[in-house]
Amino acid sequence: MQTYNDFTDAGFATDPLVGFHGGVTVAYKFTDNLMIQQELLFSTQGAKVLSGPLGAQDLKLSYFSIPLLIKYRSEFGFYGEIGGQVSFKIDEQVANFSGTDFAKKLDYGAIAGLGYRPNGFRHRCKICIWT
Numbered sequence: 001m002q003t004y005n006d007f008t009d010a011g012f013a014t015d016p017l018v019g020f021h022g023g024v025t026v027a028y029k030f031t032d033n034l035m036i037q038q039e040l041l042f043s044t045q046g047a048k049v050l051s052g053p054l055g056a057q058d059l060k061l062s063y064f065s066i067p068l069l070i071k072y073r074s075e076f077g078f079y080g081e082i083g084g085q086v087s088f089k090i091d092e093q094v095a096n097f098s099g100t101d102f103a104k105k106l107d108y109g110a111i112a113g114l115g116y117r118p119n120g121f122r123h124r125c126k127i128c129i130w131t
Helices: none
Strands: 002-005 014-029 034-049 057-073 078-093 106-116 123-130
Touching: 014 057, 034 078, 057 106
Parallel strands: none
Antiparallel strands: 002 014, 014 034, 034 057, 057 078, 078 106, 106 123
């Protein structure tokens, strides 16, 4: 899966940067309809800086994320999920930056999603709100 990132409120001109987002998922089923799902994800994020104080470059950030979701699945294949996620920055590639950290070392947020999973295929829409 690819992600597109940019820093829209950064105060300098940017374009999206294509990244990677993937990992593993484990679900613990309590009933036929209720489960807890834990994930371990790796993602690359960032932006293409076009101009500004950092000069033209690609800002690249790498994170490990751990979402924990409560999921309710209907008997017709539709499901809803809600939970939280914590992310840990593991790498940061930013040239011309004199500070110690360009991005936060720790990030967290809330997650809500809806999906449909008939016969093993999954269609999912998930929204994450970060701090």
